[in-house]
Amino acid sequence: MRLDIAGRLTGAALALAALAGALPALAQEQTPFKMNDAKGAQVSPERLKLANELLVANGEGSSFDTLIPGVIEQAAGSFVQANPDLIRDLREVAKQLAPQYENRRQEIVQILARIYAVQFDETELKDLLAFYRSAVGRKLVENRGKILDAGLAGIQAWSAAFSREMEGKVREEMKKRGFTI
Template sequence: MRVAFAGRDGKRLIGAGLAALVLASAPALAQQPAPFTMGQAGTTAGTTPAKAAEPSAAQIKLANELLIANGEASSFDALIPGIIEQAAGSFVQANPDLIRDLRDVAKQLVPEYEKRRSEIVQILARTYAQQFSEAELSELLTFYRSAVGKKLVERRQQLLDDGLRGIQSWSAKFSKEMETRVRDEMKKRGFTI
């Protein structure tokens, strides 16, 4: 049984739920090797990158500023409400008559835990600071504070939506092309599929 608290904020909560799923599964995924693909035949697997050096306070500060400038600091705004609603919603199947009360409890808890959003931003800031030098962070920050950087942030969602629609259309056509090609190649080998 699937329970949705979403209502009018459905897209926001779905995004938050996906973000929660990604964040929750990240440690487990990080410990597992990448799955084998046909393109990896004959390559050596199992190498792990070296651990990044501990970032400086200046790097963390610049990374925080960058996350604000590039819009990523606010991209997880729906995560905490989504996790709270998901937690409350997990009790609905066993207690369907309590759905209204569970919804109220979730709504009541959001303001109390909203202040923990800064923890998410700090995780992201540390990640950026581990990957970029102080000079690189400054350069990125300069870009995102420029007119074109601000334009990119403002139009990011539209770009992603438009790009995704284009990629889905291309993917459908490419898939049909590949089905035909595989069928033709198999026919050359004496198989009709």
């Protein structure tokens, strides 16, 4: 289950990054959510330690376990179109490279830890840790994948029904204008 969640999160992160790059006009029109700048902020070692513990407790630390192998596979796969005959060798190279770069996953965790350490003070981090270490917090982490899957399925069903409803409304309004569609 953890790999499924990580795969979905990785795919979602890559899709969001692509969307952000593809829609600059949309980004200009909307006011982005402003987080405190994590790059230049000074945080205490204790806050960073608590943030790292939080990432373990809430499961986010392992959410990106498949990111590095995925990026390596994508990089190798980018050469397939130019030379499809190399697909098997490119896959082997990707598998060979992945373990060499697995230790870079910690860089991702540190990015997230710094963000948490900037956003939350020490007391808040301790409160979050207490929650995620509680029975209900552990239950949330254990069931997050099922919850997300059920939520997405429900949203897809709602979206399909809403789309049919809107098609009917558009058809009705167009009929008022003398068009049959």
